[in-house]
Structure formats: C-alpha cells, structure tokens
Amino acid sequence: MKRLTLLLVGVVALTAQVSAQKVLGNGQVSGSLETSSTLYTPDKKIERPDDHFGSNNYLKVDYANGRFSAGIQVNAFLPALVGYDALADGKKFYLASKYIQWRDKNFDILVGDIFDQYGNGLIFRAFEDRQLGINNSLEGVRVGYNFGRYVAIKGMYGRPRLYTEYSKSWVRGADLSVSLADIMKASAITFNIEGSYVNRYQSLSQATEYWNRIHSSTMGTDHEMTRLQYYGVSPNLNLYSGRVNFGWNGLTVRGEYVGKGKDIDIDNKYEKGWAALGEVGYSYKTFSVMGTFRAINNISTMIDVFVPELENGNQNPINTSGGNTINYVPALTRQYTYMLANLNPYQVKPAEMGGQIDLCYSYRSKTNRYRYWNFHANFSTFYSLDKIAEGNRMLYWRDINVDVERQWNKKWKTLILYSFQDNDDHQAHIFVGDVTHKFNRKMSLRFEVQYLLSGDDSNEWDGMHSEGDWVAGLVEFNLAPHWSFYVQDMYNIGQSKMHYYNGGVSYTYNRTRVQLSYGRNRAGYICSGGVCRYSPAYTGVNLMLTSSF
Numbered sequence: 095m096k097r098l099t100l101l102l103v104g105v106v107a108l109t110a111q112v113s114a115q116k117v118l119g120n121g122q123v124s125g126s127l128e129t130s131s132t133l134y135t136p137d138k139k140i141e142r143p144d145d146h147f148g149s150n151n152y153l154k155v156d157y158a159n160g161r162f163s164a165g166i167q168v169n170a171f172l173p174a175l176v177g178y179d180a181l182a183d184g185k186k187f188y189l190a191s192k193y194i195q196w197r198d199k200n201f202d203i204l205v206g207d208i209f210d211q212y213g214n215g216l217i218f219r220a221f222e223d224r225q226l227g228i229n230n231s232l233e234g235v236r237v238g239y240n241f242g243r244y245v246a247i248k249g250m251y252g253r254p255r256l257y258t259e260y261s262k263s264w265v266r267g268a269d270l271s272v273s274l275a276d277i278m279k280a281s282a283i284t285f286n287i288e289g290s291y292v293n294r295y296q297s298l299s300q301a302t303e304y305w306n307r308i309h310s311s312t313m314g315t316d317h318e319m320t321r322l323q324y325y326g327v328s329p330n331l332n333l334y335s336g337r338v339n340f341g342w343n344g345l346t347v348r349g350e351y352v353g354k355g356k357d358i359d360i361d362n363k364y365e366k367g368w369a370a371l372g373e374v375g376y377s378y379k380t381f382s383v384m385g386t387f388r389a390i391n392n393i394s395t396m397i398d399v400f401v402p403e404l405e406n407g408n409q410n411p412i413n414t415s416g417g418n419t420i421n422y423v424p425a426l427t428r429q430y431t432y433m434l435a436n437l438n439p440y441q442v443k444p445a446e447m448g449g450q451i452d453l454c455y456s457y458r459s460k461t462n463r464y465r466y467w468n469f470h471a472n473f474s475t476f477y478s479l480d481k482i483a484e485g486n487r488m489l490y491w492r493d494i495n496v497d498v499e500r501q502w503n504k505k506w507k508t509l510i511l512y513s514f515q516d517n518d519d520h521q522a523h524i525f526v527g528d529v530t531h532k533f534n535r536k537m538s539l540r541f542e543v544q545y546l547l548s549g550d551d552s553n554e555w556d557g558m559h560s561e562g563d564w565v566a567g568l569v570e571f572n573l574a575p576h577w578s579f580y581v582q583d584m585y586n587i588g589q590s591k592m593h594y595y596n597g598g599v600s601y602t603y604n605r606t607r608v609q610l611s612y613g614r615n616r617a618g619y620i621c622s623g624g625v626c627r628y629s630p631a632y633t634g635v636n637l638m639l640t641s642s643f
Contacts, residue, residue, distance in 0.1 A: 122157070122158050122159070123157055123643075125154050125643055126154050127152070127640070127642075128151070128639070129149065129637075129639045130150050130636065130637070131637045131638075132148050132149070133147055133635045134147065134632055135633050137633035140614060140632060140633050145173055149172040149173075149175070150169075150170075150175050150178065151169065151172065153169075155167075161197050162194075164192075165191075167190045167192070169186075169190040171258075172187075176629065176632055177628065177629035181258055181417075188258055190229060191222075193205065193206030193207055194206060199240075200239055201239055201240075202239070203237050203238075204236045207255070208231055209221055209222065209231050210232075211422070212267065212292070213337045213350055214337075214350055215423075216369045216422065217290050217292050217334070217335040218290065218420055220232050220254070220420070223622050223623070225622045226417075226622050227417060229417070230256070230417060231255050232250060232253070232255075233252045234250060234251045234265075235252065236249070244272065244276050244277050245273070246270070247268070247270050247271075249266075249268040250266065252265060252266075262296065262398065263295060265294050265397075266293050267292035269289075269291075270290070271287075271288040272286065272287045282342065282343070283342040284339065284341040286337075286338070286340075288339070289334070289335065290334065290337075291333070292333045292334075293331065293332050294331040294395065295330050295331075296329055296398065297329055331395070333354045333355070333421075335351065335352040336350070337349065338350075344376055344377045345376050346374070347373070347374050348371075348373040349371065350369075351370050351371075352393060353368050354366060354367035357392065357395065358399045368390075368391055368393065369389065370390075371387070371388045372386070372387045373385070373387075380458065382454045382455075383451070384451070385451045386426050387448070387449035388426055388449055389447035390444075390447075390479075392445065393421070394421065394442075395420050397420050398418060424442070424623055425440045425442050425624040425626075426450050426474065427476075427624070428513075429623070432528075432542070433584050434524050434544040434545070434566050434584070435524050437564065437618065438618070439619050439621050440474075440491040440517075441626060443476070446477065446478060447477055448475050448476030449474065449475070450473060450474035452470075452472050454470050455468075456468050462503075464501060465501055465503060467500055468498070468499040469496075470496065470497050472496075473495075475493075476491045476492075477489055478490065492516040495511065497510065497511035497526075504532065505531055506531055509526075510527055511524075511528070520548075522547065523546070523547040524544070524546050525544065525547075527543045527544075529541045536573060537572070537573055537574075538572045538574075539571050541569055542569075542582075544565065545563070545565050546564040548563050561590050562587070562588015562589050564584060564585065564587065565584075565587055566582070566585070567582065568580060569581050569582070576602055577599070578600045579599050580598055581597040582596050582597070582613075583595045584616065594613070594615065594616045596611060596612070596614070596615070597612060598611025598612065606639070606641040607640050609636075610636070610637055611636045613634075614631075614633040615629070615633070617629065
C-alpha cells in the first residue's frame with residue numbers, strides 16, 4: 095500500500111512537471127493520467143476478493159510537431175480490479191500502445207498501435223474502453239490517401255492486442271469511401287458508397303491443438319486435420335461489407351451489410367456469419383426521430399479463437415470478455431444512467447433480429463430561456479433469428495420508455511421517467527423521479543427516487559435472479575466548480591433484503607479530478623456504449639484520479 099501511494103505521488107508529480115512544460119522544442123506535449131484503486135473491506139453479506147487491494151492505472155503522453163506526431167501509453171495493474179480478471183494475473187506493468195504518425199492534406203501513415211473503425215464497426219473496430227477493460231488495438235501499419243473530397247482509401251496490417259499481450263493471429267484490411275455527391279457536385283446532399291474488407295489469419299496447427307483439447311475425450315486425436323478440413327476450416331477468415339450513407343435536408347438514411355466466412359461460434363461449430371443494419375432518421379428544428387434495425391448471425395469475430403476462456407464454458411465473445419473481438423456489436427437499446435433502469439441491461443445474442451425507435455421533442459419558451467420542456471420516447475425489441483415452437487420467434491428483449499424533463503425557472507428542474515422492460519418470462523416496471531434545485535450559480539442540490547416493480551420474483555434474467563421489487567435513492571450536492579458530494583442506496587425489498595449503498599466526495603481543479611468513495615456494489619453488468627462486462631459484488635473504498643495536460 096505504501097509503495098502504491100509513493101508511485102501515485104511520483105506519477106502525479108511527473109504529470110504536473112510535464113504539464114508545466116507543454117512546449118517541447120517546436121512541438122506540443124499533451125497527455126493524461128487515470129488511476130482507479132480499491133481497498134476491499136470485509137462484509138458479512140458479500141465475499142471479499144482474495145486480493146484485498148486492486149489498482150488500474152493508465153498514463154498516456156503524446157507529442158505533435160506540425161505533420162508529425164508520436165505517443166505512448168503505459169498501463170499498470172497492481173493488481174487489476176475485480177471484474178478485470180482477463181487483464182492481468184497478479185501485478186503487471188507494460189507498454190499498452192505506441193505510435194508514430196505522419197499526416198498531410200491527403201496522405202496519412204501510422205506505424206505502431208492502430209485505433210480505427212470501418213463503417214459502423216460490424217466488420218472491424220479497434221478501440222480502448224477502460225471501463226470495460228478493452229484495448230484491442232492493432233500493432234502494425236496503417237496507410238491512407240484521400241483523392242480530394244471524392245475518394246478516400248486506407249489499408250492496415252498487424253497483430254491485434256489480446257488483453258495485456260498480443261495475439262498469435264494477424265489482421266489485414268482495407269476500406270474505401272466514394273462521395274457521389276461531390277462527384278456530381280450536389281452540395282445540398284451527402285451521398286457516399288463505401289466498402290470494407292478484413293482478413294484474420296491464424297495457423298491451422300493452433301486450430302488442431304485447440305480441437306484436440308475440447309474433443310479428444312469423445313473423438314480421439316488421430317484425424318484432427320481431416321476433421322477441420324471437413325468442416326471447411328481455413329487459417330484465413332474473410333469478412334466484407336458494403337455501405338450506403340445518404341443525407342438531405344434533415345433526412346438521413348444509412349445501410350450496411352456484412353458477410354463473414356466460416357468461423358467458430360459459441361457451440362464450437364464452424365459456420366458462416368452475416369449482419370444487416372439499417373437506419374432512418376429525420377430532424378426538424380426541435381423534433382427528431384431515429385429508427386434502427388439490425389439482424390445478426392454469428393457475426394462477432396474473435397481475435398483468437400483458441401484462448402483458454404473458451405475451455406471454461408465462457409464461449410460467447412459478445413456476452414463475456416469483449417476484449418477478444420476485432421469488431422463492435424453493441425446492444426441497440428436505450429443506455430440508462432439511472433440505477434434501477436440499468437439493473438439488468440440487455441446482452442446481445444449471437445443470432446438475433448430487432449431494433450429501436452427514438453423520438454425527441456423540445457418546446458422552448460419564447461419569453462424566458464430558463465423555461466422549457468423536453469419529451470423523449472424510446473422503444474426497442476429483439477427476437478431470436480430463427481423461429482421456435484409454433485412458428486414464433488423467441489422474445490429476447492423489449493423496452494418501452496418515456497421521460498419528460500421540465501425546466502421551471504432558473505432554480506428548479508424536474509425529470510420523470512417510466513420504463514417497461516420485458517424479456518419474455520420476466521417483466522419490470524421502473525419509475526424514476528429526478529429533481530434539481532439551484533440555490534445560485536455555484537450551489538445545487540439534486541434528488542433521485544426510483545422504484546422497480548417486478549412481475550415475477552422467481553424467474554432469472556440474463557443469468558441473475560430478478561429478486562423482486564427494488565427501491566433506490568440518491569442525494570447529490572454540488573459546489574461548483576470544485577466540490578461534489580453524494581450518497582445513494584439501492585435496496586431490494588423482494589427477496590434478498592440487501593442494501594447496496596455508496597457515498598463519496600470529489601474535487602476538481604483545472605483538468606484534475608479526484609474522487610473518494612465507499613460502498614457495497616452489486617454483482618451485475620457494467621455497460622459502456624451498449625457493450626457490457628460482468629463485475630462481481632464487492633465492498634470497499636475507491637480512489638479515482640483523472641488528470642490531463
């Protein structure tokens with residue numbers, strides 16, 4: 095603990111020193127520091143983790159000088175926090191990313207760790223999300239060239255990061271975008287035709303070794319290569335996509351289709367995959383509506399199909415460890431910030447179809463800018479791709495929700511939310527009230543009250559008991575621009591009778607924020623951008639520090 099404290103003090107001091115020297119030669123230095131540390135305390139109702147302390151730390155430094163830029167990121171897990179088990183076994187300090195880049199008006203080349211996305215990410219997305227413990231960057235080379243505003247093309251090649259190491263697989267790809275609107279000199283519209291190709295290569299000898307491990311008890315190991323060839327397994331997995339984007343006078347239309355060669359699925363079978371995505375949106379002044387439809391089948395693509403997590407029954411790369419994917423398949427449902435509305439978020443299934451509709455309308459007073467109404471409604475539903483008994487599809491998820499925000503005057507603002515969530519065998523009605531009172535320009539007080547009315551106490555929802563009815567509340571006091579205090583509690587009044595309490599204080603100065611909190615955290619899914627990871631229950635003291643320069 096003392097060593098960690100000294101390390102944090104040293105890193106903060108280094109950050110402050112660099113911050114004071116932003117200009118280096120003719121270039122500019124920028125960066126960020128983020129650390130989250132938890133001391134797990136004893137709790138009679140929740141098992142304490144074996145490691146009584148965890149700490150995730152990220153230090154990033156970038157340098158830019160004209161068309162040239164470079165950067166590195168260093169991560170330290172001392173050890174990793176609970177729920178980030180795939181990141182590091184014990185304490186680990188490593189170089190998480192590095193790059194050098196040259197960019198001019200039309201040409202771009204990057205050598206190092208690549209973060210990029212093709213289209214909507216269904217075919218390829220390399221990104222970092224620290225809340226989810228994901229960093230699937232590609233160590234290699236990326237080259238791009240723009241032919242004016244008409245054509246943009248880029249290609250890449252490298253090996254993807256798999257948690258704290260690099261995979262044995264290799265990924266290459268290319269992306270092309272053609273602006274038909276610019277070619278036709280139609281300045282009033284946007285009209286792009288796009289396409290992508292991605293290839294993942296992993297040697298067949300690794301596949302043979304993997305197949306031996308999971309099937310040797312029933313099928314023997316003498317003819318593994320023959321069996322792999324029978325199933326059409328190839329060291330090369332090919333994916334391709336075609337996209338169209340159109341926009342005119344508040345109307346947007348987008349579509350994408352992705353095809354995928356034979357790849358391992360969650361049942362250890364080798365099958366082809368595909369995905370179809372369509373979006374239609376319209377906005378006019380303070381009104382907007384967006385409809386999204388998506389159907390997928392075995393589209394989530396693993397970086398490495400032979401990692402140990404598949405041997406432990408943890409075979410769904412979508413619902414478990416999202417770090418082992420080279421593409422992005424988020425849940426197309428409303429993403430909540432309220433505790434009970436986000437108690438059991440939807441998890442994407444390997445084969446599903448559905449979508450969502452989102453409507454927003456704002457009414458503003460013409461005489462008082464502090465008075466307005468915001469109306470928001472959302473509907474999302476997903477079903478099994480294949481029909482089951484009696485020719486019907488299984489309902490995976492349905493959420494019907496509406497919220498109304500009212501700014502009454504300079505001091506008072508209220509929000510009321512209702513959500514009905516249904517996963518076919520369990521329903522929940524969720525009610526939220528949110529009130530904010532501003533005493534003056536610096537001082538404000540916010541209250542939340544929430545209630546979840548459960549339809550069935552005995553059924554399970556995404557592998558966790560619904561536990562019946564819940565009630566929750568939060569009080570938050572802010573002293574801008576520096577201080578914020580909060581206390582909250584989430585209590586199950588159905589089965590467990592458990593309190594999940596939390597309280598904390600944060601201080602912000604310039605670009606640095608420090609937060610100290612203590613509480614009991616419920617086991618469940620933590621989501622960011624529609625992608626989730628599972629976090630076990632724990633009780634403890636947490637210290638968070640974020641700083642940028």
